[in-house]
Amino acid sequence: MYNIALHIKVRDWLYILLIGIIFGTLLSTLGYALFELSLVDGAIFGFVLGFDITLFSLMFISNMNRYVLPNLREIYWLPLSMLFSFLSGFLGTILGVVTAKLLGIELIWAFVDTLFIVACAIGILTYIVGALLYRFVKMRNEKELIDSAYVESRLRSLETQLNPHFLFNALNSIAELIHHNPEKAEMAVLKVSTFLRNTMNETALLSLRDEIRNVKDYVDLENIRFSGKIVLHIDEDIPSWHIPKFSLQLLVENAIKHGFLSSNSVLNIFIEFQKEERKIDIRNDGEPMTKRKFGVGLSNLKQRLELLCKGDIVVLDEHEPTFSILLGECCESTNC
16 A cells, blocks of 8 residues: 555656746746736745745655655544645745745735735645645556556466467477487486476566577477487677567577478577667578468567567568567566
């Protein structure tokens, strides 16, 4: 409850400060114009008044939200919020008038003769504005929480879908080996165990180096079945990026599944990095692509790239099968 109802970001306070100064300046200038007083004095006084009220609001409300309200029952939140919001406007007005006098600014008579009444009125006005801003901030925080929960739920769903996808392919490979080469089948089971241990972590993003290590482990696993005929070529200068887990492994798996020309051929898979464009190209010299439609694994990857990196995956070349992963700024949170 605290994060939703009480959390006000620094950005929110900057907006409130800007709105307070602009609103105070315009309203004060209008008042001075009606009383035929100096518009410059009116603008300066409005600026000072808006700044002081926002300053008190920042001190009172931030400290109240951080240190007072979390330790009290929710029934006390509303009256305390009303009190501190009122005090922000009341004391901000008093300080604004004192500052204006020190600056030699001519004041409207009401701020001189009936300062206490005017300060009370502005305190009530400050509470009303504060209540509206509170509702806005709370609704914004609730939306961000819902968005974040949706992304996390969607990612978990995609990863749950992905692990069986890998296991089905690996188990099918092992099943083929059991009858022809039991020793290789045993090695393959151990490789599957090692690979899954390396990849079964809670994070949705991996460093590019860790992802490449997993790809190498996966190719070692597949080379048990294909007798070392899969050859990886990876750029040595690896960027310090983070990418969704299994990104490269899925494309390498796709190349192996669809790329072999014959049982006697060697399949070369190239992984290249375009640093300026934040792009990773994965190509192979196997069979040309027959269709552009993505299956389960690549559709899964496309969705995770969109959710985690605002990225995409595209087909660059069908004749020499080439995929390109386009990366934005990857982050596991919607607030990044």
